[in-house]
Amino acid sequence: MKVPVLTREKLLYLAAFALALALRLIQLDRLPLSDPEADLALRALALARGEDAMVGSQPALALLTTAIFYLFKDTTAAARALPALAGSLLVLSPALFRRQLGRIPALLMAFFLALDPGLTAISRQASSALLAITPAVYALGLALQGRWIGSAFCLGLALLGGPGIWFGALVGLLAAALARPSVENGRLLALYPRDGTQLRYWLAVLLGTLLLGGSLFVILPQGLGAVFNSLVAFLGDLIRPSGRPAVEMVMAVVGYVPLALVFGGLRAVRSSRWEAVDRFLALAWVIGLVAAVVMPGRDYTYLAWTSLPLWALAARWLVEFVDTDAGESAWALGHAALILVLLAFMWMNAAGLTQSLLPETARARWIGIAGVAALLLLTLILVAWGWSLRVARTGLAGALAVFLFLYGLSATFGAAGLGAHPENQLWRMGPLLTQADLIVDTVQEVSIWEYGHRYGVQAAVVDVDSPALVWLLRDQGSLLPDTVLSPDQSPDVIFTPVTSAAPSLEVLYRGQSLVLTEQPDWTSLRLSDWMKWMIFRRAPAAANEVILWAKGQMFPGSAGFPAGS
Numbered sequence: 001m002k003v004p005v006l007t008r009e010k011l012l013y014l015a016a017f018a019l020a021l022a023l024r025l026i027q028l029d030r031l032p033l034s035d036p037e038a039d040l041a042l043r044a045l046a047l048a049r050g051e052d053a054m055v056g057s058q059p060a061l062a063l064l065t066t067a068i069f070y071l072f073k074d075t076t077a078a079a080r081a082l083p084a085l086a087g088s089l090l091v092l093s094p095a096l097f098r099r100q101l102g103r104i105p106a107l108l109m110a111f112f113l114a115l116d117p118g119l120t121a122i123s124r125q126a127s128s129a130l131l132a133i134t135p136a137v138y139a140l141g142l143a144l145q146g147r148w149i150g151s152a153f154c155l156g157l158a159l160l161g162g163p164g165i166w167f168g169a170l171v172g173l174l175a176a177a178l179a180r181p182s183v184e185n186g187r188l189l190a191l192y193p194r195d196g197t198q199l200r201y202w203l204a205v206l207l208g209t210l211l212l213g214g215s216l217f218v219i220l221p222q223g224l225g226a227v228f229n230s231l232v233a234f235l236g237d238l239i240r241p242s243g244r245p246a247v248e249m250v251m252a253v254v255g256y257v258p259l260a261l262v263f264g265g266l267r268a269v270r271s272s273r274w275e276a277v278d279r280f281l282a283l284a285w286v287i288g289l290v291a292a293v294v295m296p297g298r299d300y301t302y303l304a305w306t307s308l309p310l311w312a313l314a315a316r317w318l319v320e321f322v323d324t325d326a327g328e329s330a331w332a333l334g335h336a337a338l339i340l341v342l343l344a345f346m347w348m349n350a351a352g353l354t355q356s357l358l359p360e361t362a363r364a365r366w367i368g369i370a371g372v373a374a375l376l377l378l379t380l381i382l383v384a385w386g387w388s389l390r391v392a393r394t395g396l397a398g399a400l401a402v403f404l405f406l407y408g409l410s411a412t413f414g415a416a417g418l419g420a421h422p423e424n425q426l427w428r429m430g431p432l433l434t435q436a437d438l439i440v441d442t443v444q445e446v447s448i449w450e451y452g453h454r455y456g457v458q459a460a461v462v463d464v465d466s467p468a469l470v471w472l473l474r475d476q477g478s479l480l481p482d483t484v485l486s487p488d489q490s491p492d493v494i495f496t497p498v499t500s501a502a503p504s505l506e507v508l509y510r511g512q513s514l515v516l517t518e519q520p521d522w523t524s525l526r527l528s529d530w531m532k533w534m535i536f537r538r539a540p541a542a543a544n545e546v547i548l549w550a551k552g553q554m555f556p557g558s559a560g561f562p563a564g565s
Helices: 008-025 035-048 059-071 076-090 093-101 103-115 117-123 129-144 148-159 164-182 196-214 221-239 246-254 258-269 276-294 300-321 326-353 359-386 389-415 436-451 467-472 503-508 527-536
Strands: 458-461 478-480 493-497 509-520 541-551
Touching: 008 076, 008 103, 008 117, 035 059, 035 076, 035 467, 059 076, 059 129, 059 196, 059 221, 076 117, 076 129, 093 103, 093 129, 093 300, 103 117, 103 300, 103 389, 117 129, 117 300, 117 389, 129 148, 129 164, 129 300, 148 196, 164 221, 164 276, 164 300, 196 221, 246 258, 246 276, 246 300, 258 276, 258 300, 258 389, 276 300, 300 389, 326 359, 326 389, 326 527, 359 389, 436 467, 436 509, 436 541
Parallel strands: 458 478, 458 493
Antiparallel strands: 493 541, 509 541
């Protein structure tokens, strides 16, 4: 029996996986569910309680979350557990492509994926994106190694992942078609076997995964049709506008992964001079980026597909470019340290420009930036002249890589919701509920006052389209399903918009306005606003308020308040 050997390379992959898992699980319930997240969680909760509910277009996430809610507890962290696990497992996928990418670039890519801000953000949200991306990548990697059974199983899981699989398949097939003349043996996307016997086994495993996974082992057969729902949802995104501006999608790349954009972009530009795999990766990145930005139903889950080829290109460029002789390493390191200091000075001056400054102060900041840039150029010329061009460019690339890595690391913590101003982060599926804790605490205090325990009030949400608010109220005594109250209904707590409060409520109830959601208006941001956002993640945000009404008889001084209380 052959005993697996735990090599240094495997230990590093495990370290990347542990890093990814920690980033995706720590304080997973720190931020409340957004409306799209809560909509899916409420579907799963209804199915777990045996109620009638539509599975929707994300069958894998909906059905597996149903099982988690049924077996454990319906919490915010439980609703996000599967995407967090799928996002962590994606980090190990580059190991399947060591032959195509190279041993060191694949390992470097694993750490890049672990720290990618966009992938981290969607891993920490109840989204099916990574339940499509991760098994699809594994299916391709296993197929390239001829491991057809595992490949078919992963492909089946990917088809149950949601609309994103159709976007990834379309982009991959287009890139493969354009790169095919340069692909070795034409097997860059060999997803199925050519041998008849192997093909039958492959089809059996694929169909079995779809049937059993799509019905949660025949417990919820209505999930079988959800595979087609995901295709319908994707086709709808091709024609139905999401309201998200194109600049928001572009900034989701520029403002979060500049390291990948710079070095992956350099590799993509020169892809015609590199190996066939670079041409495929460059085409996949460009096609995916253009499609995600141009298609009307702009969604960050589609943009996440472009992170994979971009990081692969960046890893390959860094490994091949940052290469010096042993005798030049010390000079390149010193040059990189000097450039890093100059870049830090330029960054501090740029940060100062985002503040309200007098014209003279702003002019001094610009002069400082120009002076540091000139000094940086001078150091490049002197190092190239005194030592070698290779030392100069290696020092520049190393310093730029460290600087952009530190920026990206900060962006990762922000995108994960672990930093300041989470409402100003892109890569979110919906506006942030900024006062969720206050809403829950207020309703529970009303319940304690009236019933003696936290979960006894009857609540109603009137003219407020917010699944996230309904999710916050899920544990209360009862939640009226009607959006319009009938005259004979008098729930303990009512939520209404600020602009459409009924006059009768002001007589029978007492109300308090609360901020429900807060989100910047990205279309109104000027260049100076985007610059401040790039540095501090600050942006002018618009608040959406609601009024929380409680029965007046619960309060002292009202007609219905018990005497002597």
